[in-house]
Amino acid sequence: xxxxxxxxxxxxxxxxxxxxxETLRQxxxxxxxxxxxxxxxxxxxxxxxxxxxxxxxxxIRNLALEANNTPSCAGWICWMHTFSPAKMWIGGLTSLKIPxxxxxxxxxxxxxxxxxxxxxxxxxxxxxxxxxxGFINSRLRKERKVVAGHWQDTKxxxxxxxxxxxxxxxxxxxxxxxxxFGDNMRQVAVTDGDKVAAEIRFGFTVDGYGIGDxxxxxxxxxxxxxxxxxxxxxxxxxxxxxxxxxGARAExxxxxxxxxxxxxxxxxxxxxxxxxxxFEDLHAMPQLPGFAVQRLMADGYGxxxxxxxxxxALVRAMxxxxxxxEGGVSFMEDYTxxxxxxxEKVLGSHMLEICPSISAxxxxxxxxxxxxxxxxxxxxxxFDAQGGSKALNASIVDLxxxxxxLVNTVETSKPEPLPxxxxxxxxxxxxxxxxxxxxxxxxxxxxHHTGYTPALSPEHLxxxxxxxxxxxxxxxxxxxxxxxxxxxxxxxxxxxLAHGLGHT
Numbered sequence: 113x114x115x116x117x118x119x120x121x122x123x124x125x126x127x128x129x130x131x132x133x134e135t136l137r138q139x140x141x142x143x144x145x146x147x148x149x150x151x152x153x154x155x156x157x158x159x160x161x162x163x164x165x166x167x168x169x170x171x172i173r174n175l176a177l178e179a180n181n182t183p184s185c186a187g188w189i190c191w192m193h194t195f196s197p198a199k200m201w202i203g204g205l206t207s208l209k210i211p212x213x214x215x216x217x218x219x220x221x222x223x224x225x226x227x228x229x230x231x232x233x234x235x236x237x238x239x240x241x242x243x244x245x246g247f248i249n250s251r252l253r254k255e256r257k258v259v260a261g262h263w264q265d266t267k268x269x270x271x272x273x274x275x276x277x278x279x280x281x282x283x284x285x286x287x288x289x290x291x292x293f294g295d296n297m298r299q300v301a302v303t304d305g306d307k308v309a310a311e312i313r314f315g316f317t318v319d320g321y322g323i324g325d326x327x328x329x330x331x332x333x334x335x336x337x338x339x340x341x342x343x344x345x346x347x348x349x350x351x352x353x354x355x356x357x358x359g360a361r362a363e364x365x366x367x368x369x370x371x372x373x374x375x376x377x378x379x380x381x382x383x384x385x386x387x388x389x390x391f392e393d394l395h396a397m398p399q400l401p402g403f404a405v406q407r408l409m410a411d412g413y414g415x416x417x418x419x420x421x422x423x424x425a426l427v428r429a430m431x432x433x434x435x436x437x438e439g440g441v442s443f444m445e446d447y448t449x450x451x452x453x454x455x456e457k458v459l460g461s462h463m464l465e466i467c468p469s470i471s472a473x474x475x476x477x478x479x480x481x482x483x484x485x486x487x488x489x490x491x492x493x494x495f496d497a498q499g500g501s502k503a504l505n506a507s508i509v510d511l512x513x514x515x516x517x518l519v520n521t522v523e524t525s526k527p528e529p530l531p532x533x534x535x536x537x538x539x540x541x542x543x544x545x546x547x548x549x550x551x552x553x554x555x556x557x558x559x560h561h562t563g564y565t566p567a568l569s570p571e572h573l574x575x576x577x578x579x580x581x582x583x584x585x586x587x588x589x590x591x592x593x594x595x596x597x598x599x600x601x602x603x604x605x606x607x608x609l610a611h612g613l614g615h616t
Contacts, residue, residue, distance in 0.1 A: 116412070116432055119158040119186040119280050122179055123147045125165045126172075126196030126245065135235055139193045140165050142219040146191075146263050155269050156276055157436055158186065165193075172204030180209045187211040187279035189272070192241030193219065194234070198248035205254055211279045211579045213272065214249065216242045216260040255578050271571065278575035281429040288316035288425070290386045291379065293323055294393030296419040302559040303420035305510035310422070313515060314580055318421045319382070327396045329381075330374030341369045349493065350476040364399070364479050368491040371397070372404035379413065386414025386424040391463070391484050402464025403477060403491040406536070409467035415443050416561055417465055422508045422515075423561040429576065430506065430563045439498070439567035440469025444505060444538065446560050456546030457525065457539050460505075460564065464492040466536035470564065471495040472526070480534045497538035499526035503566035506573055507559045514607050517577045518558045519570050520549055520587040538564065543589045552587045552596040583607060 125143040127136055147162040166172045179185045187210050218238045249256055257275045261268040296304040307318045342365060345351055355365040379387060387408075391400050409415050412435075414428025423443065430441045443465055450457040463482060468475045475493035482490055507518045522540035530537060542549030570586050577584035583603050587596065 116280065116284060116435060118184070119283060120161045120182070120184045121158055121187050121189055121276055121279065122161050122163050122185055124163050124175065124188050124190045126190065126192045126201070126241070127165050127194045128167050128196055131194055131234060135194070136165060136167065138235055142193060143191070146219065150263065150269070153269065156273055158276055158280055160189070169200040169203050172201055173207055176204040176208040180207070185210060186283040187213065187276070189213045189215050190245065191215045191217060192238055192245045194237045195241040195244060198244045201245065201248050202252070205249065205252055211282055212254070212256040213275045214242065214246065214256050214258045215263065215272070216258060217263045217268070221262045221264065255581055257575055257578065274569065274571040275575045277433040278572055278579060281432040281576055282579045284385065284432045285425065285429060286315040288385045288428070289383060290316060290318050290388070290414065290421055290424055291382060291384045292318055292320045292388045292419060292421050293326055294390040294419060295320065297390040297392045300418060302509060303418050303561065305422055307421070309510070310515070313582065314425070316425055323393050323395050323397060326374060326378055329378040330370050332377065333370050333373040337373055338366050338369045341373060342366065345369070345477060350474055352476065352478050355477060355479060355491070361479055364488065364491060365477070367398045368403045371399070371401050372407055375401065375404055375408060379408070386428040388416050388419050388421055388424050390417070390419050394487055397487060399488040399490040400464065400482065403493060405465045406468055406493045409442065409465070410469050415465060417443070417462060420561050422510065423559065423563065426506060426508050427563045430565055430568060433572050433576070434565055434567035437567040439501070439503070439565060440467060441563060441565040441567060442467035442470045444562045444564035446562070457541055459527070459537060459539055461535050461537040464490055464535065468493050468495060468536070470497045470538065470566065471536070472498040475536070478534050492534070493536055494534050495536050496527050497524065497536070498566060499524045499539065501566050503540060503564060504568060504570060504573070505562040505564050507562045509557050509559055511557065514583060516556065516583045516585055517573060518553065518556050518585045518587070519573050520553055521570060521589065524566065543587065544591050548591060548593050549587055551593055552591055555596065556585050556600055
């Protein structure tokens with residue numbers, strides 16, 4: 113994946129003037145050491161930036177406004193080293209528009225039992241300073257993540273890392289643009305939705321284009337550029353002999369390269385972060401984009417087929433969250449089932465467009481007929497996804513009055529040999545079991561299109577949903593059908609009432 117821009121997370125420490133300059137100097141020194149220590153751990157995808165200790169309402173509000181207007185700032189981590197009266201935080205917290213994590217920690221891990229005195233107690237007051245800060249956030253109904261524990265503990269750092277990755281993805285969505293070639297396909301319901309509501313809630317836009325706009329971009333591609341890209345194909349993949357230069361179907365590989373280069377040119381010119389296609393609207397396209405889409409996804413673009421702009425945006429967000437992690441992220445579809453009793457499995461795939469970042473092997477470029485679309489046989493990368501690990505499927509659905517983000521954890525396995533199915537594919541068992549997992553997903557209105565990844569945990573997506581103030585519904589090992597039904601009803605009631613509280 114192409115790297116996203118380096119972002120900053122500001123580390124904001126609260127105190128007050130009451131304790132005197134020497135205590136405030138120690139507070140600042142400890143805060144700086146925490147920031148330096150966390151950055152040197154190399155466990156975080158983005159840089160923590162120390163900010164001077166805030167001790168007044170004016171300083172807090174000004175820092176919040178500065179953070180809002182700093183393009184590289186993706187979020188705040190707040191910590192109350194001493195007691196910091198929370199009334200002075202009201203103006204800053206109501207002004208803050210970026211995600212916030214409340215780190216409930218203290219500088220020292222162990223108490224110096226034999227030497228502890230009131231000076232030590234007055235300096236290290238996060239045990240009740242953070243409770244004061246927590247109250248005012250709850251009073252303001254401020255969305256945030258709370259992480260408690262010593263800042264050097266691996267569990268604490270892991271939870272901060274998950275939030276930081278979600279904050280980066282949220283930052284990436286703000287002002288993000290997604291291109292939609294063609295409209296929603298046929299009369300499919302779940303792939304459509306309210307793009308105005310999505311822009312209000314999520315911050316990204318979806319721009320519609322005719323397929324002719326893409327074809328115009330393809331027509332500007334030079335033959336030399338195609339030759340150079342084909343050399344990349346030959347180096348990175350196993351390429352079927354008939355597609356290689358001089359092969360019987362070499363021209364199809366050149367056409368696929370032209371599609372990829374045209375798509376890249378179009379997306380880069382418009383600063384797009386993802387796109388959708390549809391096999392119902394191809395017109396002057398020689399073949400359905402498959403191989404080209406797979407390569408663009410591997411470079412970090414969000415994608416979904418059939419005009420599904422919500423899933424395209426979600427795949428992009430998940431790729432940003434997963435940058436630097438093992439396992440990859442892909443557009444996916446629950447395609448068909450293996451229903452042997454006690455060994456039920458899902459075969460996930462799509463006609464062509466599964467990202468090679470999830471591949472367990474070197475993908476192979478092949479060409480085969482496709483009964484849908486009415487165009488020339490399309491190219492695609494064929495491979496099996498990794499097996500033997502946990503993964504998850506995620507879906508955003510538009511319920512009319514709100515959006516819902518669903519996540520189902522799964523256990524992956526290596527597919528059986530599939531000699532007559534020349535597409536990329538993945539196999540998994542839904543948690544907690546096939547029956548409960550599928551029934552809960554369907555009751556929640558989950559789509560057949562998802563973002564699929566072994567790289568992320570539900571915590572990443574839950575943090576992301578919190579930042580978006582969007583319903584989060586998890587199906588995992590602890591899910592029961594009775595509990596899922598109750599949670600869905602409670603969520604309906606909460607979000608209906610939340611409209612009156614200023615939430616959507």
